[in-house]
Amino acid sequence: MHSYSIDSNERPTIYLILAAISILATFTLNLIFGKLNLTIPWFVETPSVMSIYGLLCLCFTKVFWKLNLLHKIGLVNTPVLIGKWNGEVQSSFDQHSSKQEVVIEIKQDWTNIQICLRGKNSNSKSQNASITVQDGLRLTYDYLNEPSPDANQNMNIHRGTAILELSSDGSFEGEYYSGRGRQSFGRLKMEKFTNNL
Numbered sequence: 001m002h003s004y005s006i007d008s009n010e011r012p013t014i015y016l017i018l019a020a021i022s023i024l025a026t027f028t029l030n031l032i033f034g035k036l037n038l039t040i041p042w043f044v045e046t047p048s049v050m051s052i053y054g055l056l057c058l059c060f061t062k063v064f065w066k067l068n069l070l071h072k073i074g075l076v077n078t079p080v081l082i083g084k085w086n087g088e089v090q091s092s093f094d095q096h097s098s099k100q101e102v103v104i105e106i107k108q109d110w111t112n113i114q115i116c117l118r119g120k121n122s123n124s125k126s127q128n129a130s131i132t133v134q135d136g137l138r139l140t141y142d143y144l145n146e147p148s149p150d151a152n153q154n155m156n157i158h159r160g161t162a163i164l165e166l167s168s169d170g171s172f173e174g175e176y177y178s179g180r181g182r183q184s185f186g187r188l189k190m191e192k193f194t195n196n197l
Contacts (some may be wrong), residue, residue: 001112004129004141008077011111018060022053065110077133081106081113085172087190089119104190115141121155122147137166145178162188 026049033040040046070076085104102119115126122145129141140163147155160178167173170192177185 001107001109001114002126002128003111004113004131006078006131007134010075010077014060014075015057018056019053022049022056025052061110076110078110079131079133079137080108081139082108083192083195085190085192087117087188089176089186089188091186092184102188102190115139115143117143120148124160127159139164139172164188164190 026047029047032038033046045051064070065076065078066080066082067076083106085106087102087104088099089102090099100119100121102117105116105118107114107116113126113129115129117124124143124145126141126143129139132138132140140161142159142161144157144159146157158178160176162174162176164172164174171189172191173189174187175185176188
């Protein structure tokens with residue numbers, strides 16, 4: 001997976017909240033150990049602010065950011081895109097005359113994402129991505145596409161960009177274009193059929 005940018009300012013706020021919780025948790029643990037006259041063995045380190053903060057950041061990044069409650073109260077605006085999506089691609093390669101079925105798998109946590117598209121003739125993986133949420137949900141990513149061994153010999157490895165917007169029916173729809181190695185463009189639509197939470 002690779003990092004992605006988002007136009008929400010939630011990340012600094014949440015890191016600040018996690019830091020405050022870490023300081024409070026460390027202070028509370030030290031009070032409890034003092035009240036109970038607990039002596040910690042020399043080989044066990046008392047949890048520090050940084051170790052608790054690191055653990056909280058890890059838990060939030062991997063699990064807590066997906067909680068519905070945090071989305072409902074507006075603390076987290078990052079959309080959960082994890083899962084498999086059915087898709088179809090129309091390409092200028094054949095003058096948009098056919099629709100090619102593809103499967104898109106999205107792996108994601110709060111700061112990292114990977115978008116993998118598998119089709120009959122080629123597979124692609126995202127190299128970087130961004131999500132915008134301010135004026136409607138948009139997913140933009142650059143990808144590297146590799147043709148299958150039995151694909152048309154005109155196909156070769158190439159880079160491209162996809163720009164997808166969330167439709168009212170919950171599907172993503174948009175366009176893609178490829179660079180020098182392919183020089184094609186087209187439309188991509190994808191609908192979720194399974195969650196991998």
